Amino acid sequence: MFLNQPPKKKKFFFIPFVFIPVALIVWILWIFNFFGYRPHIQIQNKISLEEVSSQEKINLGRGVVVEAEISVKKGRLCESKLEIKKEGMNYSIQTTPEHQIVGKGEKLVFPISLEGMPNMEGDALLLITAKNCSLLPKKQKYKLQAFIDLVPPQVSLTSAQHYINQGGAEFATYHTSPDTVWSGIRIGSYEFRGYPRTDKPKESGDHFAFFVYSYELPAGTPIFVVAKDAAGNEALSPLIPAKFFPKEFRSRRIDIDDQFINTKVAAIISQTAGLKSEGDALKDFLLVNKELRKTNTQFLKELSKNSDLTFYWKDAFIPLSNAAINASFADFRDYYYQDQKVDSQVHLGFDLAAIKQYPIASSAEGKVAFVGYLGIYGNTVIVDHGYGLMTLYGHLTSMDVHKGDLVHQKQILGKSGETGLAGGDHLHYSLLIQGVQTNPIEFWDQHWIDDHIYLRISPTY
Known part of the structure; x- marks a missing residue:
């Protein structure tokens, strides 16, 4: 009976024995970056801050107009190269230095400039190549049509003698050639945008610009009228003749204590998004007095970019009436805590005091650009007077206008107070040109x- 019993089937373990080692090998290769993703290449226009499509044609010159941004999704970027191809010739612009090898989540930014390249004009091809660091490297290529323009625009000063106070403002007129896409005034590290004159045809190339000789700039800092074209070429014309008047700014000692920190500083932290107490009185004070002050300054610069291209005002600005001056422009302040110097800052603006909750009027015609709580300034109203010129009214108790309101000179904006980093009821008054603080007394003078x-100009309103 055993002879007729069917043989037993053999069990095969071939699939698990093969699959597991293969999966293990793939996993090991993945861990050690045998495979990889192609690098990602993106081109950004520095003027418009927009991504450049590979279908577009860009202008290239001596200045930096576009940037190449290269990144990898996994692994590392080991090699990148920028070249210009023109008339059968290859010109290397830049390659990746070893110390700039980047990993996952990081980006390598190349400013693209033809500075130092041979003179060549006309159509060309910009070629960007990037390679990852995997054992089987993957390359990515990006081609972009370009027009090479190495001829700078033309610019010349048209206003005459300039008298400039340290920390003060000035106004200049100048002429640019039609190929200019940006023009203005450069002084030290500051650049102030210029605008087409409203009393001349737009196509005339005649411009004007307000600018500030900032309080910290040393005497003799060169001042230039600047013109830039679409290729990033730049032309300079010195602002001469100019007479500079240095100023002596006041220095003060300010003592702070725990009560001030636990009340004023704590209130600012509680009303400022993204700010959190560090649990230490001195650290909280420095967080507000130093770091938040920087943030507020940057906010004012960004806000100025939205200034209307309109002359809202005509006559001299009017300061707060019946007010005593508690602090002047560019007072240098040393802060002491427990008799130890802990910080130094510069007070940019005027502190003007009358009586408590004194009505605060707009010093000139304009449009309300901001109403709200602004860090060290507390409750704040900012009025845009056009072409980058703004006034700031800080430490208010109440605010009686809304963003977008058109206001006339002497119109009530709110009432004085001691919100923000204020030690008593007063108005903090600032005048800014393109976000840079300037001494307002010049604009108080007809x-x-x-x-x-x-x-120099007959503006239209």
């Missing part, structure tokens, strides 16, 4: 406005 502005 003679200064007539001599520096209206003798």
